Amino acid sequence: MDNAAMKRGVVIEDDWPGYSLDLFTYPEHYHEDIDSVYIPNGVIMNRVERLAHYVMDDFGDSIVVLCVLKGGYKFCVDLVEFIKVLGRNSDKYLETRVEFIRLKSYLVGELHRNDQPTEELHIIGSRDLSFLRGKSVLIVEAIVDTGKTMKALLKHVETFEPKMVKVAGLLVKRVPNMAENLTDYIGFEIPNHFVVGYALDYNEYFRDLNHICVISKTGKMKYKV
Ligand SMILES: O=P(O)(O)OC[C@H]1O[C@H](OP(=O)(O)OP(=O)(O)O)[C@H](O)[C@@H]1O
Ligand code: HPA
Numbered sequence: 001m002d003n004a005a006m007k008r009g010v011v012i013e014d015d016w017p018g019y020s021l022d023l024f025t026y027p028e029h030y031h032e033d034i035d036s037v038y039i040p041n042g043v044i045m046n047r048v049e050r051l052a053h054y055v056m057d058d059f060g061d062s063i064v065v066l067c068v069l070k071g072g073y074k075f076c077v078d079l080v081e082f083i084k085v086l087g088r089n090s091d092k093y094l095e096t097r098v099e100f101i102r103l104k105s106y107l108v109g110e111l112h113r114n115d116q117p118t119e120e121l122h123i124i125g126s127r128d129l130s131f132l133r134g135k136s137v138l139i140v141e142a143i144v145d146t147g148k149t150m151k152a153l154l155k156h157v158e159t160f161e162p163k164m165v166k167v168a169g170l171l172v173k174r175v176p177n178m179a180e181n182l183t184d185y186i187g188f189e190i191p192n193h194f195v196v197g198y199a200l201d202y203n204e205y206f207r208d209l210n211h212i213c214v215i216s217k218t219g220k221m222k223y224k225v
Helices: 003-008 041-058 073-088 148-158 217-222
Strands: 034-039 062-069 095-106 120-123 136-144 164-173 185-190 212-215
Touching: 003 185, 041 073, 041 164, 041 185, 062 073, 062 148, 073 095, 073 136, 073 164, 095 148, 120 148, 136 148, 148 164
Parallel strands: 062 095, 062 136, 136 164, 164 185
Antiparallel strands: 034 212, 095 120
16 A cells, blocks of 8 residues: 555545444434444544554654544543553553643634534643643544644644644544645544544534444434534
């Protein structure tokens, strides 16, 4: 596989319908709210393990992992766990310090409402990132959609003069005017659908779903605010 293809991660094509819900287990109360299992949990986990290998190969002996809340928490936990396991089973140990950051979009004063991104982004957690100075930083984010969040965060992080910054995005959406080269480690490149699960939410619902799923019309209506 060439470098460019590897960089895109697992590419999920536009016509991928996902797996029938009957083939997997999931919380029964979401039965009407999701259309399909888009990426099963086991596939996510194996891909995260692969990304942990890439991270191990690229970084020296220590990193600061900057987890973007809330969506990034599952990916962050699993990625760091795989990095630790790899370290115990090889002659290289990558020390990880984990920090958290939360971004809030202002305009209507709320985080993403329904599935519509709002405009301006402000850091609301861990504003002072001076501990990043001179450090190797890995930003861990669940999804890069319009790329606005990541662009704003990268700009903010760079002001603290880290030694290097890389971005791990579990999902990158294929959207018009897709922001190229924001993400160094991509789990999956996905079509422009609103997805939930594996800590990704729709108005705070579905974070407790282990698979990544496509929300149904019923689900959108039911949890609309
Ligand atoms: O590329 P973008 O279009 O900027 O979208 C990506 C961001 O949107 C979501 O966060 P959200 O604001 O919904 O907060 P949450 O993770 O706390 O739910 C997601 O977790 C990313 O951080
Ligand atoms: O597809 C998505 N799902 C959940 N949260 C998101 N934030 C941006 N895009 C998405």
